[in-house]
Amino acid sequence: xxxxxxxxxxxxxxxxxxVISEYVPLTKRGQNHTGLCPFxxxxxxxxxxxxxxxxxxxxxxxxxxxxxxxxxxKEGLEFPEAVRSLARRWGIDIPESVKAGPDPREAxxxxxxxAAEFFYKELRAQSGAAARAYFKGRGFDxxxxxxxxxGFAPGKWDGLTAYLKKKGxxxxxxxxxxxxxxxxxxxYDRFRNRIIFPITDIKGRVIGFGGRALDNSMPxxxxxxxSAVFKKGETFYGFFQAKQPIxxxxxxxxxxxxxxxxxxxxxxxxxxxxxxxxxxxxQHLRVxxxxxxxxxxxxxxxxxxxxxxxxxxxxxxxxEMACRAVLLPQxxxxxxxxxxxxPDGMKKAIESAEPLMEFFLKELENKVKLSSPEGKKxxxxxxxxxxxxxxxxxxxxxxxSIVAAALGMSPGAIYEALKMPLGEGAGPVKTGVLEAKGSNxxxxxxxxVILKHPELFSDKIKTAIEVFIDPVxxxxxxxxxxxxxxxxxxxxxxxxGELKDEDAGAIAALLFREDDxxxxxxxxxxxxxxxxxxxxxxxxxxxxxxxRMLEETGRDEVASLxxxxxxxxxxxxxxx
Numbered sequence: 128x129x130x131x132x133x134x135x136x137x138x139x140x141x142x143x144x145x146v147i148s149e150y151v152p153l154t155k156r157g158q159n160h161t162g163l164c165p166f167x168x169x170x171x172x173x174x175x176x177x178x179x180x181x182x183x184x185x186x187x188x189x190x191x192x193x194x195x196x197x198x199x200x201k202e203g204l205e206f207p208e209a210v211r212s213l214a215r216r217w218g219i220d221i222p223e224s225v226k227a228g229p230d231p232r233e234a235x236x237x238x239x240x241x242a243a244e245f246f247y248k249e250l251r252a253q254s255g256a257a258a259r260a261y262f263k264g265r266g267f268d269x270x271x272x273x274x275x276x277x278g279f280a281p282g283k284w285d286g287l288t289a290y291l292k293k294k295g296x297x298x299x300x301x302x303x304x305x306x307x308x309x310x311x312x313x314x315y316d317r318f319r320n321r322i323i324f325p326i327t328d329i330k331g332r333v334i335g336f337g338g339r340a341l342d343n344s345m346p347x348x349x350x351x352x353x354s355a356v357f358k359k360g361e362t363f364y365g366f367f368q369a370k371q372p373i374x375x376x377x378x379x380x381x382x383x384x385x386x387x388x389x390x391x392x393x394x395x396x397x398x399x400x401x402x403x404x405x406x407x408x409x410q411h412l413r414v415x416x417x418x419x420x421x422x423x424x425x426x427x428x429x430x431x432x433x434x435x436x437x438x439x440x441x442x443x444x445x446x447e448m449a450c451r452a453v454l455l456p457q458x459x460x461x462x463x464x465x466x467x468x469x470p471d472g473m474k475k476a477i478e479s480a481e482p483l484m485e486f487f488l489k490e491l492e493n494k495v496k497l498s499s500p501e502g503k504k505x506x507x508x509x510x511x512x513x514x515x516x517x518x519x520x521x522x523x524x525x526x527x528s529i530v531a532a533a534l535g536m537s538p539g540a541i542y543e544a545l546k547m548p549l550g551e552g553a554g555p556v557k558t559g560v561l562e563a564k565g566s567n568x569x570x571x572x573x574x575x576v577i578l579k580h581p582e583l584f585s586d587k588i589k590t591a592i593e594v595f596i597d598p599v600x601x602x603x604x605x606x607x608x609x610x611x612x613x614x615x616x617x618x619x620x621x622x623x624g625e626l627k628d629e630d631a632g633a634i635a636a637l638l639f640r641e642d643d644x645x646x647x648x649x650x651x652x653x654x655x656x657x658x659x660x661x662x663x664x665x666x667x668x669x670x671x672x673x674x675r676m677l678e679e680t681g682r683d684e685v686a687s688l689x690x691x692x693x694x695x696x697x698x699x700x701x702x703x
Contacts, residue, residue, distance in 0.1 A: 181620035184635035191635035193620035234300035246278025280318035361410035363400035372397040421449035451480035584611035
């Protein structure tokens with residue numbers, strides 16, 4: 128168990144802005160930093176980080192927490208593991224005597240790092256001569272190999288296995304990392320006689336490998352299996368090297384393979400990332416979205432490549448992310464195209480890339496016969512399916528005009544067919560306590576005042592909190608009141624650590640709201656709200672007498688109505 132004072136030291140000393148900046152580009156705005164939320168899809172930044180309060184909050188999806196909870200969510204760690212990870216980075220010593228079990232991922236990372244060293248050395252050793260010749264024959268030199276730490280797995284069945292054993296890497300860790308395989312005849316290397324491409328995470332840590340066979344072995348390309356640190360559906364090859372260029376250029380170019388990526392980097396195109404034999408996923412786009420505004424899909428120019436680009440259209444529309452299709456007029460793939468047309472030809476192809484939706488509509492028009500009624504129906508139905516997914520009104524109108532021109536119809540006819548709510552099914556994003564109205568607004572006011580001015584806390588406030596109507600406000604209020612009674616400060620980062628996500632989101636919204644006049648006279652605001660909360664539901668003696676008379680004369684319905692109006696409080700507008 129980690130001592131409480133050590134947890135507090137980690138929360139106090141760690142720079143939450145620095146931690147989150149490793150995953151999300153942040154911009155300084157006033158006292159806070161903002162960026163695109165890493166936990167949901169958005170175009171306008173609503174994710175806010177406070178270095179002073181040591182917390183983050185998303186006004187779009189209510190995600191909230193401190194540096195520890197952020198690391199837990201992004202790296203999949205348990206609380207003790209996240210605390211220790213941050214403590215190591217900031218030089219905070221946590222006594223070994225109370226140390227919990229080690230993070231199981233550390234052993235996997237260690238095994239992968241050792242394997243990367245082995246592959247790197249093998250490519251540059253005598254045993255890697257054939258691999259070096261192959262690499263050179265593909266047009267690559269030592270510089271590009273070093274930039275991406277390209278390696279070689281020898282043809283031995285136990286080359287890596289023996290190396291890892293010599294390095295003291297536990298067999299279990301190597302198995303968990305997908306480096307070795309346990310078969311009926313024993314343990315053997317997964318990668319043999321292959322050019323090796325280390326796959327890294329956003330921090331540059333090796334999380335897996337891709338291997339290209341040097342002979343006729345199948346499959347031609349072999350990737351590491353998924354593990355505790357490697358998820359294909361959210362990982363791009365080369366993202367660590369391309370992260371800064373992507374932010375600088377404002378867009379990323381996605382290619383399909385390792386050699387395509389290396390070829391582009393070799394010719395000066397460094398904002399390039401690659402998928403690894405898997406289709407794009409929403410997780411892929413959400414990882415990428417905080418770093419750029421748009422994506423350029425550069426797939427093979429054959430029909431399979433075009434189909435792969437089009438398959439991603441629904442994803443881009445759902446994530447509201449701009450995408451363009453890069454069409455290569457010559458050559459089957461980017462690597463060959465660069466050899467034929469050079470970097471100038473590639474630059475021109477990228478600059479002339481058209482929106483993926485336009486590319487899709489052109490391909491659709493080529494597939495159906497618009498001269499026939501059946502062809503027009505097919506085109507119309509398919510196009511409408513995608514048009515309805517475009518949420519931006521201006522974009523939708525642009526593509527509707529293209530569809531209308533292809534069908535020889537008036538744009539008005541297409542607009543008529545599109546008459547339905549934009550973004551149907553998405554629904555509004557809840558904003559927790561920011562939506563407080565009526566009687567809840569008084570409860571919100573009390574919470575905000577004592578959060579900012581704990582010196583004003585009194586027994587009267589505790590009594591009011593106990594009769595709060597909103598259960599979340601009551602839970603937060605009792606937590607704040609308990610801290611005030613114990614003489615403890617209401618530290619924002621600590622408070623969020625004591626609440627569940629939905630409740631933490633409510634208090635984070637409180638913390639990030641502006642003062643709204645509370646600084647000038649918080650005492651008066653508090654007193655007015657307390658009076659209304661404590662008087663809520665009370666009925667004057669004269670009114671009570673009237674209710675009794677109504678009941679005695681058999682007018683129970685009228686008496687009941689008056690009671691209900693009082694029970695509703697100010698929100699029910701029942702003042703008698």
